[in-house]
Amino acid sequence: MNLRSLLVFVCTIGLSLHQSFGQITEAPRVEEQSAEYVKIKRVELTDKYTVIYLQFADKGTQPGFSLPPELQDGYFPKNKPDAGSIWLDPDTRLFKPGEINVKFKLIRAENIPTEHTKKVSPGEKVDFVAYFERLSPGIEVFDFYEGRSKPGTTSWNFYGIHIKNPAKKALNKANVTTKTPVPAKKALPAKKETVVPEKPDAVKKEEEEMIVMVKGTVYNARTKEPVSARISYVEKGDTLQVSSSSGNYRIGIDAKEKYELRVAAKGYYGTGAEITALDSAGKINLTKDFYLIPLAVGETISLPNIYFETSQFTLLPESAAELNQLVQMMKNNPEIGIRIEGHTDNVGDADKNIELSRKRAQSVKEFLTKKGIDEKRIEAKGYGATRPLVKSGSEEERRKNRRVEFVITEI
Structure with missing residues (x-):
């Protein structure tokens, strides 16, 4: 065997071992x-x-x-x-x-x-x-x-x-030179009714504990660039956190539970969303991206989860989570000053709407001050229906115009 043949032989043996x-x-x-x-x-x-x-x-x-x-x-x-x-x-x-x-x-x-x-x-x-x-x-x-x-x-x-894990190559049918004769099919006996046995307890438990993967990216709402963020949520009474330096996150959640995700990032106003496996419409993975507004003078940030009694300025308990997030932002950024702005739809007397929106903004300010925020950092103002987001036609459009926002006035 010459040297060239020997090298080919060795390479062939090495390749076969590698594949094995x-x-x-x-x-x-x-x-x-x-x-x-x-x-x-x-x-x-x-x-x-x-x-x-x-x-x-x-x-x-x-x-x-x-x-x-x-x-x-x-x-x-x-x-x-x-x-x-x-x-x-x-x-x-x-x-x-x-x-x-x-x-x-x-x-x-x-x-x-x-x-x-x-x-x-x-x-x-x-x-x-x-x-x-x-x-x-x-x-x-x-x-x-x-x-x-x-x-x-x-x-x-x-x-x-x-990793490297290529799929197995299919057999090359062109290399098949002989065919094996197929025996004649015998008549099959009539099928008997079969009883499906119960699933083992281990299988039941695994199905009950099925995990659904929630993934997504946290972005700067203005530049659309990913930002480093922290995602927190509560599961069975425990507050859990996931930190992401890249902005990408993945969380395994129980398929049968409902979760409230809270997203925070330094220099941004946090946000949140309610997540359940049912949101996937039958898909295994859920994708949920978040867009955070940077804390900068002139930025207007909506507070979507603030609720009042109908036609009143009394805050409802359901507003606590949103307001507490605002409190935390103010405590984390003691140099920031804000203006709370109240808005209504165009139904009813214009002057009364302005007064109602002012009192609602004032209620938010009072909530913040009771939580320890210096009132000098907060201004409250009502605009009534003078600054609509959309034309007030349908009830849905009017609902969008009934809102509370805050504007960063100093930082």
Whole structure:
């Protein structure tokens, strides 16, 4: 065998081994992740497993490194340098994005516990490996989903992991030279009525706990550029938060529950939205983008969830969430001054409408001052029906004109 033939032979053997043991992706690209201090170093696809090599790196191990805000305070209590702990949830799954039912279970983990926690010291690095069921050929982007973070903890979720995992090539029918004779079909006996057995309890539980992925981007409403933001929501009495430096976020929610998302970003007025799985019209993933208005002099910001008694200026309890957000913005930005503006539709006496809108604006001001905001920072003014958003024709259009806004007058 000459040298050239030997090289061809060796390459052929190497290629066959590579195909047999699967694909390896070093430092795969990850679109979004919930914890900066854990990274995926490598993904290896074998005949049986999807093997993910990860590294936990405690704060202080690299320049500019910091834990997320929810873990910075008290993560390592004073005088207890070994008080930090890590573990991998045994219910961690790999998902094909957009197809929550295409999932791959965790089989085992090495160098990290799944049934209890492992203590780590400040500055420590931990390399660990997670073995999952083999990803189906052709899935070259997947999500690593450990779960929803609980107070005091952060789940390690990675979204949009890009790997090499090509689909199997179809057989070349042109190379088939012989045909196997097809035996004659025999008459089949009449079908008997079959009884569908009840689903196992494990399957029922999995369906009851089905998670729907909510994703989206937080934008600057003026420039349409993504902004770093924090998304918070309440689940079973616990307030949970997700921070995103890129503006992109993903949250796993219970398919049967209703959630109120609140979005905040430094230098912007926050907003919120009610989310339920039913909003997806049967789709697995929900997409919800948010647009935040920057805090700048002259900006007019609507307060859509403020309610009054009919034809009165008494605030209803349903207004509390919106008003408390305004209070928090004023406390976080003590240099800001605002003008509360009340507006009505054009039904009724014009002078009475102006007076009603002024009193409603004044009611909002009084709410803020009772919460500790200096009244010198707040002006209240009523415009009645003189500044409509739309022509007051239908009831829906009149409802849009009945509103409360605030204008930033100084900053």
